[in-house]
Amino acid sequence: MRTLEGVVRPYAWGSRTAIASLRGKAVPSPHPEAELWFGAHPAGPAICLPTDGVPDTDLLSAIDADRVGMLGEHTVEAFDGRLPFLMKVLAAEEPLSLQAHPSSEQAREGFDRENAQGLPFDAADRNYRDPWHKPELIVAITDFEALAGFRDPQTTVELLRDLQVSELDPYLGMLAGQPDSEGLRALFTTWLTLPDASIATLVPAVLGGAVDLLGAGSSRFAAELRTVLELGEVYPRDPGVLASLLLNRIHLEPGDGLYLPAGNLHAYLHGTGVEIMANSDNVLRGGLTPKHIDVPELLRVLDFTPAAVEDITPPIRMVGAERVYLTPAPEFRLSRVELDGTGLVYASSICFDMPGPQILAVLSGSVEVRSMGGVVTTVPAGQAVWIGDAEPDVVVHAASSRAVFFRARVPVGTGS
Template sequence: MVLNRRCVGKSFQTPPARKKRYTGFRIVNARITPASRLMPKSEQLPVDAATLEEWDRAPYPLRVRGRVQHYSWGSTDAIPELIGQANPKHEPFAELWLGAHPDLPAHVTIGSGEIALNRLTEAAGPVLLGERAFEQFDGVFPFLMKILSAAKPLSIQAHPNTEQAESGFARENHAGLDLDDPQRNYKDDKHKPELISAIEDFYALRGFRPLDELGRTVHNMPELSDLVPDGTLTHDRMVELYVELMQLPQLEVNRRLIPLMQRLRTANENREFGKADPEYWAIRADDEFSRDDDKDRGLFSVFFLNLVHLRPGQAIYLPAGEPHSYLEGTGVEIMANSNNVLRGGLTPKRVDVEELLSVLTFEFGKPTVLELERDRRSGTRARYVTPALEFELSRVQLNSGERDVAGGTRGVELGIVLDGKLKIDSRDGSNLDLERGQSFLIPYGIPYVMSARETATVFVGSVPS
């Protein structure tokens, strides 16, 4: 193939304050990634054109350096301990991004230099992804993988489907909003189905509770019982009720939530709530997000959504329009390559209740908890089965001395070592020595062998084959 030279050499240095950016081959005006979130110029070692052309002709596995998002809800220890980075200021490390989203792309090492994964995809996408995936996903790396570690509840949120994302992104572009404008809802034109796999006890809200359960809950809450006088709810009435509560004027939100939270706090003094109780999370969220006697309307959702406790190895899948919030814990997350989040409360970030309500699917029932299923192609791999076209998440577990042999039929793979030490050998004789917290990228169609030097656990994101 002909290498895209605009992505190599000097052009890979920190760009000017504004440029044209390609998004799915459509050009939009966009502000570049803030310089504070890029490597300092003195540390950047660009991949020269000759080295990249050589890799393009004969691709091999690459070492990956993830990038950290320091959102306020992040824990201060899990990710630093994983990647071996000191955190003397106890800064929140919320997410370790392993992907090519332009908001914070990972860097990959080729030769003695580094290149951002989105730039590598632009320069050598058919080789990296394979021709079929390159065409299917419009030349964009199809998934984003993360380590997520929450010490505090995340926002009540949902993600749009493709049609909604394309429409919202175009609308905000037409309005002249920069990509980093705080009034923006849509960072790109992609949908964002996602999956999170717990690597420790993980708590989340996911989807609306069953109608009969919701009816009883609301009827038994003195502050809300007038809304469901007979304790029963139809689907349509439940939708109307949730929309009504989320759109209440702030004075009415306070009128209902102030006495509710006072009652819960009194009850908590007599019988302390635990993490299996919605009341526990409501009190924690109230402490974190309510301000100046104004209650956060996101508290209503704590009682309307299913509370899920994931044990290590369990996962939940979130399609478009599914309301959710991650409450506490650390997990491996994988999603379509998007950063579109519509929020309805419990956050200092932008809240747009109307836009959130417009994308919700309003399905009611118990959530499905996913378990790993053995991959028939490998005796050492297990995977989560979802309907997502962009991604699949697998876990590889190897005892010391054990090997995982991957044939050349797999799509592009992005992995992270959670425990242990291992070596990756590919057909051309290249190899990577990896240990806990380190990541790697396997281009499309490259056979390789993963050998454990000590008992190892690896999570691998890939395009479903």
């Protein structure tokens, strides 16, 4: 059992307050802090703090030194000796890129293809940096805004009609004439491949229509209209602004989750959440970014099947104080636990006896983790604890009046 110090990723879209406040650091931070990584990803493995004469190391090195003891035989065999998930705190002050992730088959084929082409792993135009897929789950800590999944085409037709923008008429006709996944594919492809001169005309016209519609009073598409205006202000010549009109505009309350399987086009807009994903770097971008965009490859991996919000909302199972977010991903299972130090409202402790590797990341208050072997570790907000497969079962106590932590593990067996 080791206490983990997460690794901060300073991307430009991050917050200067959310992660710094969580870690008890000065606010505002000198630079935007976008993500706090708790995992064993080679690009940023968490630090195992020194304890009982054991020097500090990183989690990746600790796992490599004893893979079976740290991960368990099931995880070693199923995931090539790797910790298969990466857990993060994500803090978005500005929108992330419009993106999707490949399936396992697409990732393996793309990785092998780019290797055969001789593309360096750090090449800016490389799409596949590893052969693994990247399903992901986000659970909101604060109010969280996102675009995810293609909206029902009939509803999108109504939105485009409400805008009353003559420049949209040819594109509106494409979807109205074929309001299904193939119509979405045709319209999305057309928008992403328009000449710059056409984008320079169409995007401002759409933004003007959004301003007029919002100014006219109440609209059931108010959130979608405000979003397209916000994106258009930052990316005035980006076809991703148009593509945002095709996606579900989603608001998550704290504790709500969103599961994004392979092929789901999405963009996080604003808010702080805990994210867990398969341990992969594979991202295909479609806009709202200065980074590399490969339109043909993106179109190859996208799933244009319309998805209602409930289709990508994970079911939840309560197990005592543990709120478990159920997904089909074999790499991870995420849960939220709230403990009450007084024991008057919630339980004050919880016991974990599940095999396999686990990370407990504390988001509020502090917890005391006591192993059946007698080891006791106190973990404050902003840090985490690693529990290897070979270690004894643990009991987690609230060490403050209220403590909230997230538990990441590898599911073992059906329904685990």
